[in-house]
Amino acid sequence: DGGITxxxxxxxxxxxxxxxxxxxxxxxxxxxxxxRQDPGQGLRLxxxxxxxxxFQKGDIAEGYSVSREKKESFPxxxxxxxxxxxxxxxxxxxxxxxxxxxPQHFGDGTRLSIL
Amino acid sequence: QKEVEQNSGPLSVPEGAIASLxxxxxxxxxxxxxxxxxxxxxxxELIMFIYSNGDKEDGRFTAQLNKASQYVSLLIRDSQxxxxxxxxxxxxxxxxFGNEKLTFGTGTRLTIIP
Numbered sequence: 001d002g003g004i005t006x007x008x009x010x011x012x013x014x015x016x017x018x019x020x021x022x023x024x025x026x027x028x029x030x031x032x033x034x035x036r037q038d039p040g041q042g043l044r045l046x047x048x049x050x051x052x053x054x055f056q057k058g059d060i061a062e063g064y065s066v067s068r069e070k071k072e073s074f075p076x077x078x079x080x081x082x083x084x085x086x087x088x089x090x091x092x093x094x095x096x097x098x099x100x101x102x103p104q105h106f107g108d109g110t111r112l113s114i115l
Numbered sequence: 116q117k118e119v120e121q122n123s124g125p126l127s128v129p130e131g132a133i134a135s136l137x138x139x140x141x142x143x144x145x146x147x148x149x150x151x152x153x154x155x156x157x158x159x160e161l162i163m164f165i166y167s168n169g170d171k172e173d174g175r176f177t178a179q180l181n182k183a184s185q186y187v188s189l190l191i192r193d194s195q196x197x198x199x200x201x202x203x204x205x206x207x208x209x210x211x212f213g214n215e216k217l218t219f220g221t222g223t224r225l226t227i228i229p
Contacts, residue, residue, distance in 0.1 A: 042203065042221035044160070058216075090158055101147035101166065101207055102193075104217060106158040 002027050004107035006091050012115045013078065013085055021076045021110045023091035030096030032074035033104060036060060037088045049074055050096060078112065086113050118142060121204055121220035132228050134191040138204035138220055139142045141185065141200055151203040153222065159203055163189065194227045201225070 004025045012017045023032065033048045035043040040091025045058030049068040068074050074093075078085045086112055093102040128134040139179075147166050151159035165171045165178040165187065177190040187206070191198055201222040205215045208218055 040221075043219040045216065048216060102203075103149050103161050103164050105161060109158045 004091060004093055004105060006089075006107035006110050008110060009108065010112055011112045013112060014115050016080045018077055019077045019093075019112070021078070021089055023074045023076065023107060024072055025074075025093045025107075026072060026096065026098040027093060027105070029093035029105075030071070031104075032068070033092040033094075033095045034066065034076045035066070035092065036075070037090060037109075046076065052105075055075075071072070088112075118208070118218050118221040119204065119206065121223050123221060125222040126223055127128070127224050127226045127228055128194050130194055130196060130227050132194055134194045134198065135224055136189040136191075136202050136204075136223050136225065137186060138188070140185045140206055140208075140218075141209040142206070142218075143182075143185065145182075145185075145206045145208050148178070149205040149217065150176075150178060150189045151189075151205060151219075152198075153201045153203060155200075162202075172182045182185040191225075196227045196229055200226060 003107050004038045007022045031049040034046040037043050045051050046064050047058055047066040049055035052071050055066050065077045079087050089106045090109045095102040121138050149164045150162045152162050154161045163176050163178040165180045166169040168182050169182050171178045177191045179188040201224045203222045204220045
């Protein structure tokens with residue numbers, strides 16, 4: 001089935017540790033996004049990528065890093081510089097700007113907590 | 116002024132009635148509007164999208180867009196308990212021409228009362 005797969009579903013981070021969240025899609029979408037959602041809050045954009053080997057900072061990029069080496073994959077690293085990483089992380093994808101205004105579709109999310 | 120405003124609720128509606136969810140936005144150049152449903156603990160799921168002024172219907176859902184008044188609404192007819200969720204509106208603003216960045220509201224929590 002086509003879709004967006006995020007792993008792991010739950011992740012725990014120790015003090016001073018970097019952790020990487022995986023996002024893979026088989027929808028042949030050009031654009032991919034990472035959001036953070038805190039309890040009772042809306043979605044805040046961390047990073048987005050419109051094409052392979054290119055990505056841009058969103059509204060809250062500090063303490064995070066990404067790569068886009070393959071069209072299907074857009075991993076997010078939460079570094080030790082991110083002092084408040086506990087949140088629900090959502091990956092999304094869309095067809096890409098060449099197709100007009102297309103909706104974004106989401107993976108199931110990863111819940112990150114501090115140990 | 117916030118870019119997008121939604122009543123956080125909770126909005127309680129009797130089963131079988133019409134639920135009306137509203138979203139106002141500040142960017143007059145906004146082009147595309149989306150409604151997502153998010154069950155507790157789950158990820159958002161696309162319900163509707165609308166690009167032109169007027170109504171767009173899909174089953175029990177109707178999206179209404181009024182660009183002059185800068186609001187978008189979602190109507191849910193014959194509300195069911197399974198419609199109980201948080202509904203997020205999102206839009207693509209004029210400042211995002213050339214990319215597909217969306218701005219999300221904080222969501223309205225809807226409860227359907229059996």
